[in-house]
Amino acid sequence: MTEPKEGTPLPRRWEMSRRAFVGSSLAAGGAVIAAPLLAGCGDSENAVSEAQSSMVRMRINGEDRELTVDNRTSLLDMLRERAELTGTKKGCDQGACGACTILVDGQRINSCLALAVMHDGAEITTIEGVADGDRLHPLQQAFIDEDAFQCGACTPGQIMSGLGCIREGRTGSPAEIREWMSGNICRCGAYTNIVAAIAATAQES
Ligand code: FES
Ligand code: FES
Numbered sequence: 118m119t120e121p122k123e124g125t126p127l128p129r130r131w132e133m134s135r136r137a138f139v140g141s142s143l144a145a146g147g148a149v150i151a152a153p154l155l156a157g158c159g160d161s162e163n164a165v166s167e168a169q170s171s172m173v174r175m176r177i178n179g180e181d182r183e184l185t186v187d188n189r190t191s192l193l194d195m196l197r198e199r200a201e202l203t204g205t206k207k208g209c210d211q212g213a214c215g216a217c218t219i220l221v222d223g224q225r226i227n228s229c230l231a232l233a234v235m236h237d238g239a240e241i242t243t244i245e246g247v248a249d250g251d252r253l254h255p256l257q258q259a260f261i262d263e264d265a266f267q268c269g270a271c272t273p274g275q276i277m278s279g280l281g282c283i284r285e286g287r288t289g290s291p292a293e294i295r296e297w298m299s300g301n302i303c304r305c306g307a308y309t310n311i312v313a314a315i316a317a318t319a320q321e322s
Contacts, residue, residue, distance in 0.1 A: 173237045177202070178246025186233045193217045193228035196243060204244040204273050208302070215301030218274040218281075219243050225281030227300075244273035247280070255321060256280060259314035267305035275301050279315045288319035 174183050177200060184199045193210070196202045196219070208216030210229045217228045220242040247254045256279050259265070266272040278301045282288060287297035294312045303311065 171234045171237075173233055175236065175239050175241050177241045178243060184233075188232070188234050190233045191229050192219070192221075192226075192231040192233050192236060192241075195233035196228065196241075202243050202245050205277075206270060206273055208270070208274075213302070214271070214274075215278055216271050216274040218277040218301065220277060220281060223284065225278050242277070244277060247276065254280075256283070256314065256318045259318045260311075263310045263314040263317065265307050265310040265314040266303075267307055271301060271303045271305075275303065275311055279311070279318070282315060283319045283322060288315060291316060294319075 169188050170185055171188055172183060172185050173195070174181070176182070177196075182200060184195060186195050186199055190199070191210075193205060193207055196205050197207065205219055205228060206216040207229065208214035210217075212227045212230045215227065218225050219228045220226075221228075221231070221236055221239050223240075223242075248257060253261075254276075256276055260272065260276060265275070275298070278298055282294060282297045285297070288294050291312050294315050295308070298311065298315070301311075
């Protein structure tokens with residue numbers, strides 16, 4: 118069957134088949150969308166919010182937490198706004214700066230790119246969970262000793278990423294550290310001192 122030219126009125130058989138196609142697609146898609154919405158048709162607002170929220174259980178910095186979150190909430194926003202752990206910083210909110218780096222089951226990730234509901238049951242470590250009471254983690258102390266920050270905006274992410282870098286054994290040389298820390302941006306340009314702090318901690322551990 119030859120396609121009609123653009124702008125030419127559609128023959129009736131085309132109109133019918135297109136309508137049939139659109140109609141059946143809407144029916145199928147609409148059923149998926151409408152089912153949760155209509156589940157509590159006496160109270161559609163509750164039905165919508167229930168359909169969009171989930172309870173997540175996580176062990177955060179050694180503490181078991183249960184939090185109800187909108188399904189679209191990032192792990193970063195859940196930590197900052199629901200768990201009230203604001204040490205993890207929001208820089209770009211699109212995976213480009215590393216300010217939001219945390220450890221999930223021991224692996225460093227950008228928490229702005231992860232949905233909270235995808236990590237139900239995970240073990241999370243944020244900058245608030247790194248020190249041992251009043252005793253700083255050796256990497257935190259090294260950041261102070263090496264003068265590895267200026268404004269501090271990137272520092273929680275740098276330290277969390279540095280912990281991951283050391284754990285992964287990517288600290289064989291300053292060049293290797295720079296490569297494996299390259300996802301963490303420092304607008305103040307403290308890179309040389311950050312690398313020195315990570316290298317010093319890696320040597321001691
Ligand atoms: Fe997540 Fe920038 S805030 S990478
Ligand atoms: Fe200012 Fe890194 S210390 S952005």
